[in-house]
Amino acid sequence: MLKIKNLHAGIEDKNILRGINLEVKAGEVHAIMGPNGSGKSTLSSVIAGNETYEVNDGEITLDGVDLLDLSPDERAHKGVFMSFQYPVEIPGVSTTNFIKTAINQKRKANGLEELAAKDMLKLIREKSALLEMDRKFLSRSLNEGFSGGEKKRNEIFQMAMLEPKLAILDETDSGLDIDALKIVANGVNKLKNKDNAVIVITHYQRLLDYIVPDFVHVLYNGRIVKSGGKELALELEEKGYDWIKELAQ
């Protein structure tokens, strides 16, 4: 589904990603771990199309479509979704109105009619229940004054509404207490099926107890230096990242 070949990217003159190769197939869960500053968030931003970063070399395709040619919204229409590490507050736009707009824009781009109001409401009810969201958050301004945990839950709610092919969860566990973590992970697991894929970006193994990966990759200094099964995450948890750094040198 997702193929990344020899990806080099950075900000201005600074190279951050230095040759990433990664293949994610439908039905798989991949975890990307690594110490701070290794390029984890850059990778997710580049896949999502954040123009702050410049791609200098390599390619990213989703089901054969070149993502690098597409704007962030066009990527979303093709099924890319990124859950932000720091979701942006947008005063004046309610969560409901925001998600309605997003869904209808995606449908429009894919040649579908707008979703009827009652179907939209039904979907919103269903998915917010899945995330055990308090209904009042839906009518409040998007993320404004939400706690860290509420913001993350809202991200996964949006993911549930948009049903992406490829979901990238960027540090979704940060700011979550253990109960919220379980709810969010449970939500992700329920959305998981054989036709979609998830990339979990995380610093800690904690989230991976709940969203169990098929593959774990360790990112260091802009490259994937080690890949393995879910046991690799446990090893990192136990030994820390120092041995990886040594491995890389």
Added chain:
Amino acid sequence: MSLQEKLISSFMVMENQGKLDLDSNLHNIRTEAITAFEKQGFPTKKDEEWKYTSLKSVLKHDYSVFPVAENSIEFKDVKKYFLHEIESYKLVFIDGVYSSFLSSTTHDGYDICLMSSALKKPKYKMIIDNYFNKITDKNNSTSNLNTAFSMEGAFINIPKNIVLPKPIQIINFYTGNEKEILLQPRNLVIVGENSHVQIIERHQSLSSNVVLTNAVTEIYANKRAIVHYYKIQNDHENASLIDSTYVQQKDSSIVSVNTYSFGGKLTRNNLAFFHEGEYIESHLNGISILNKKQHVDNHTLVKHQEPNCDSFELYKGIYDDASTGVFNGKVIVDKVAQKTNAFQQNNTILIGDKATINAKPQLEIFADDVKCSHGCTIGQLDESAMFYMQSRGIPKKEAKALLLYAFGNDVVEKIKIPALKTRIAKLIATKLGVQLGFEM
């Protein structure tokens, strides 16, 4: 002949033609006003209060000064300019002349009628003597000009203890039958103790001919009265407006004046609040969304001259292309006005490369036990918010519009008439060139 000279001679013509009752007190007021205007002339950029707004391009036209006979228009052609979804009283003027056909007035328990009859009929003499031209700024030459020529407009006189069952719409149409016209509507609004009134005002040109409107409104809110006044400024691009609105408030009254400026060539809003009692609330809200070479100048004054009063001011602006904005917010807190709360906020987003804003908060505080604040921001669109929205599948154009819409939303939220709120939301969406898939 300059416009100023033309106006002064027109005034003399008016006197000679016997159109004015030369022995009346009213005529003394007019004479004083035209004399002051003759001395003052139109404001120029040398005048500190007009530093950023030049009337030059507006004054160069050869305006017709006197309204001609009633030009009729069909309701169906202008329906969209009314808030027709709800019941309302209507005062409609066409080229400065009252249109009985499009209006819906009343004298049943209260007066919602014409300035021309209030100025003439003996039964209103006392009211006119007590209220007419009492709170206008005599240093304001355009207000003086309006006073000298004031013939027509809305006269709203609500005695005490009346909650109006429906809002009042004041609409001034300009048909374009004259090539260039100067209109000078004059409104007087008196709201008695405990009474509640909502007013929606609009100036609308129906052609691309040049029009300059020089409007003056006086609002008197007695004890515990509540008045909400909404100004829709979405006129044609050859239409300019100088609006001066003066508000006097007594104890525990609440008055809001809400200004929505989307259209027009040049708009100047002078808005002044005077407190004549305690526990008063004044609300000044505005949103300007401009493009091309449009210009809007919001000049506000709140004069706190009694203790325990609050004023809240919120003005937002979105400026595209080479449009220009001015915000001048003066708040004066007199020495006696202890326990004043005066809050002022002015936020601007500049989108156009050549767009500019001149923002000037002006706080003069002479009392020591007060809470006063002002916040002024000028920014651009938040890039991280843009990316966030795009990453959810919302295209750039829509994301931009949604963000701008959201930026102005807290001003729209203050509207107390639901149908009007929807209407303003739609006007904003139209101006931003976007179809919102929902109503806010």
